[in-house]
Amino acid sequence: MRLYDFLPSGNGYKVRLLLTLTQTPFQWINLDILKGETRTESFLAMNPNGRIPLLQLDDGRVIAESNAILFFLANGTDYLPKDPFERAQALQWMFFEQYSHEPYIAVSRFIHEFCKPGDPRFDELPVLKPKGEAALKVMDKHLSQADYFVGDRCSxxxxxxxxxxxxxxxxxxxLTLYTNVRRWLDRIAGQPCHIPITKHDF
Ligand SMILES: N[C@@H](CCC(=O)N[C@@H](CS)C(=O)NCC(=O)O)C(=O)O
Incomplete structure (x- = not known):
């Protein structure tokens, strides 16, 4: 299978990380989103939404949306809970990530890392910050009573x-304000076969 990705992308990293944790072989194709490489005619033919990550199966079928890709790839592994209630809880946190977390934390990071000084997008930061902090507080509260988001293992x-x-x-x-989140980050980083977001030799 083939993963279309962009190295700094957290959404892409989710998929790279799961593929590596499960030791699943894949071909990695890095597209530079800053140069519009996901907006070409050939890429839009695969994903009309013009975004990575995009997983292409060996038979040519494609799946977009990082969390849908995770759900697909985790099938049959320990990373997808078998119990239907726990499986729904995993989806609950993944929808939370997409609606209450990523739009604030990932977008703030994008502005800091990729926008040039003076870019009007810096004006968005004061609005994004309290919303991102609210998401971190929700996570910290959950993690005050649990080691993982669902059940007793990494999912x-x-x-x-x-x-x-x-x-x-x-x-x-x-992040120093969120003690439980920091402990959980160490727990995930300690998973066997964990890779950093900067790894690019696949
Ligand atoms: N909800 C999507 C978001 C995907 C997304 O925003 N991808 C960004 C990189 S993180 C992208 O490809 N942007 C390029 C563009 O919009 O042209 C997911 O979870 O996969």
């Missing part, structure tokens, strides 16, 4: 939330 819910949380400081968030 795709943890992978989805780990991706942008572990680099939240690049978006201007102060």
């Amino acid at each position: 795709i819910a943890d992978i989805a939330l780990y991706a942008y949380t572990h680099v939240a400081e690049e978006g201007g968030f102060e």
Whole structure:
């Protein structure tokens, strides 16, 4: 299978991380989103939404949306809970990630890391910051009573939330304020076969 990705992307990293944790071989194709490489005619033919990550199966079928890709790839592995209630809880946290976390934490990081000084997008930061902090507080509260987001092991819910949380400081968030989140980040980083977001030799 083939993963279309962009190295700094947390959404792409989620998929790279799960593929590596499960020791699944894949071909990695890095596209530079800053140069519009996901907006070409050939890429839009595969994903009309013009975004990575995009997983292409060996038979040519494609899946977009990082958390849908995680759900697909985790099938039959320990990263997808078998119990239907726990499986729904994993989805609950993955929808939380996409609606209440990523739009604030990932976008703040994008502005800090990729926008040039004076870019009007810096004006968005004061609005994004309290919303990102609210998401970190929700996570910290959950993790005050649990080691993982679902059950007693690392699942795709943890992978989805780990991706942008572990680099939240690049978006201007102060992780020292969230003790339980910091302990959980160490727990996920300690998973066998864990890779950093910067790894690019696949
Ligand atoms: N909800 C999507 C978001 C994907 C997304 O925003 N991808 C960004 C990189 S993180 C992208 O490809 N942007 C390029 C563009 O919009 O042209 C997911 O979870 O996969």
